[in-house]
Amino acid sequence: MSGGNRVPRVLAIAGTDPTGGAGIQADLKSIAAAGGYGMAVVTALVAQNTRGVRSVHVPPTDFLAAQLDAVSDDVTLDAVKIGMLAGREVIETVAAWLHRTRPPVVVIDPVMIATSGDRLLDADAEQALRDLLPLADLITPNVAELAVLAGRAAATRWPDVLEQAREVSAAHDVIVLAKGGHVEGDAVPDALVDVGGARLDGREVVEFPGARIATTNTHGTGCSLSSAVATHRARLGSWEPATAEAKRWLTESIRHGASLEVGRGNGPISHFAGMWARGGTATRPAPEQVEREWWEGVADIRTAIDDLEFVRGLSDGTLPEEAFGWYLAQDALYLRDYARVLAEASRLAPTLDEQAFWAAGAHGALVTELSLHTDWLGGITPPEPGPTTTAYLDHLLATAARGDYRVLVAAVLPCYWIYADLGERLRRVATDEHPYREWLLTYGDPAFAAATEQATRIATRLASDADEATRRAMWRAYRASAEHELAFFAAPSVPAS
Ligand SMILES: Nc1ncnc2c1ncn2[C@@H]1O[C@H](COP(=O)(O)OP(=O)(O)O)[C@@H](O)[C@H]1O
Numbered sequence: 001m002s003g004g005n006r007v008p009r010v011l012a013i014a015g016t017d018p019t020g021g022a023g024i025q026a027d028l029k030s031i032a033a034a035g036g037y038g039m040a041v042v043t044a045l046v047a048q049n050t051r052g053v054r055s056v057h058v059p060p061t062d063f064l065a066a067q068l069d070a071v072s073d074d075v076t077l078d079a080v081k082i083g084m085l086a087g088r089e090v091i092e093t094v095a096a097w098l099h100r101t102r103p104p105v106v107v108i109d110p111v112m113i114a115t116s117g118d119r120l121l122d123a124d125a126e127q128a129l130r131d132l133l134p135l136a137d138l139i140t141p142n143v144a145e146l147a148v149l150a151g152r153a154a155a156t157r158w159p160d161v162l163e164q165a166r167e168v169s170a171a172h173d174v175i176v177l178a179k180g181g182h183v184e185g186d187a188v189p190d191a192l193v194d195v196g197g198a199r200l201d202g203r204e205v206v207e208f209p210g211a212r213i214a215t216t217n218t219h220g221t222g223c224s225l226s227s228a229v230a231t232h233r234a235r236l237g238s239w240e241p242a243t244a245e246a247k248r249w250l251t252e253s254i255r256h257g258a259s260l261e262v263g264r265g266n267g268p269i270s271h272f273a274g275m276w277a278r279g280g281t282a283t284r285p286a287p288e289q290v291e292r293e294w295w296e297g298v299a300d301i302r303t304a305i306d307d308l309e310f311v312r313g314l315s316d317g318t319l320p321e322e323a324f325g326w327y328l329a330q331d332a333l334y335l336r337d338y339a340r341v342l343a344e345a346s347r348l349a350p351t352l353d354e355q356a357f358w359a360a361g362a363h364g365a366l367v368t369e370l371s372l373h374t375d376w377l378g379g380i381t382p383p384e385p386g387p388t389t390t391a392y393l394d395h396l397l398a399t400a401a402r403g404d405y406r407v408l409v410a411a412v413l414p415c416y417w418i419y420a421d422l423g424e425r426l427r428r429v430a431t432d433e434h435p436y437r438e439w440l441l442t443y444g445d446p447a448f449a450a451a452t453e454q455a456t457r458i459a460t461r462l463a464s465d466a467d468e469a470t471r472r473a474m475w476r477a478y479r480a481s482a483e484h485e486l487a488f489f490a491a492p493s494v495p496a497s
């Protein structure tokens with residue numbers, strides 16, 4: 001059993017189905033769907049499709065042994081699922097390997113006859129297969145295979161299936177997963193049967209009820225179920241929850257099989273239908289990629305800011321004092337509400353670190369506002385906010401009111417990022433004679449640079465983890481704030497009324 005959250009490493013030993021619905025192809029899909037890392041050793045190549053088996057080719061068994069050893073010499077196995085074994089020599093080769101390697105979880109699906117009625121195990125190999133069963137923890141025969149193992153006629157009623165399962169469990173000292181796919185009626189129950197109950201917390205029979213789905217897409221259900229049970233068992237550590245989980249998944253996957261439109265006979269199940277519906281197939285960008293895309297995505301705005309009359313004037317010292325004073329007053333007005341927006345980000349933050357970070361940002365904005373007020377504006381109360389100040393704040397306050405932390409974080413980012421970037425360049429032109437020297441030097445605060453880095457880290461990680469729609473909303477909020485930054489810097493160039 002694998003510990004913690006490790007992905008179980010599960011080996012399937014089975015035959016092939018080139019149409020991908022049964023055999024080793026189904027095993028690999030089922031292991032992946034159950035959250036495992038799937039590996040595959042091929043016992044036999046089967047020319048088959050959804051309508052039936054055409055021919056079987058069994059490669060030399062020394063090559064089978066070589067494949068098995070290649071895997072187990074290198075990889076620690078958390079579970080093994082064994083399917084089609086074709087004949088006696090293959091069974092003996094696998095048995096010898098099991099004795100050598102002793103994997104912690106062994107599930108054997110005693111494949112004998114395909115749904116189409118074709119033999120997948122030589123008739124003279126049935127005894128060899130019986131001898132293999134005690135090496136398994138769990139076996140998963142269908143009704144026909146159970147009857148062969150019990151030496152009886154195939155059961156048609158569920159109670160008779162359970163009775164045969166008891167006999168087989170007792171005879172071979174294994175848990176039997178009895179399957180109801182081929183019993184009469186609308187119900188398709190499955191049941192774990194362990195005579196003595198030693199491996200099922202003292203219970204001899206644990207039933208998993210199910211309703212029959214009207215479909216012909218049942219090719220590979222047995223292969224898929226046994227692989228999923230093996231994988232969940234490795235992950236969860238006990239049989240009952242593993243089987244319950246596997247059956248729920250199988251039912252969902254059978255239900256979606258027909259929509260695949262694969263083949264004209266008994267089609268496959270749709271192994272990933274549930275995952276596709278719940279999680280989609282979209283990939284997520286790494287935080288560094290979001291950072292690059294967002295920064296490049298506002299390159300036009302950054303260039304436009306650099307070209308503004310206000311910024312040029314601030315940089316070369318030609319900016320008229322009234323324009324500078326108007327800008328400072330608007331900045332002071334802005335910071336009051338900006339602090340409220342950051343306080344809201346703090347309130348919404350899911351972690352203590354982020355809660356503290358945004359609270360510090362809110363406090364920092366207020367400290368700057370107070371210093372602007374007393375040191376730069378001479379204690380004069382600023383005039384009314386201009387339209388660009390109001391527009392920017394309305395955007396931020398509305399984003400805060402909508403209550404999505406991720407979008408709010410994206411919206412406040414330009415005020416750090418664009419401001420720090422511009423500040424870095426302005427600080428460098430602050431010569432001794434520069435009329436705005438003192439102001440330009442305030443841009444160089446290393447604490448603000450560090451805060452900008454952290455805000456960027458938080459925002460881009462949230463964007464990386466977010467679903468597509470939220471990431472789009474984050475980008476739109478971020479881009480809108482960047483546009484407001486441009487308008488804010490542009491406003492003082494327009495003569496104030
Ligand atoms: N029509 C169906 N509706 C719902 N579940 C089914 C259906 N057919 C089979 N199953 C389930 O598929 C699994 C495989 O069962 P079964 O068909 O008996 O084995 P096999 O595929 O080995 O012949 C079992 O969990 C069974 O309950």
Ligand SMILES: Cc1ncc(COP(=O)(O)O)c(N)n1
Nearest residue numbers: 015016022023220221222223
């Ligand atoms: C290689 C191979 N192994 C097993 C099966 C049985 O499939 P099912 O799960 O439908 O019984 C199969 N058709 N082919």
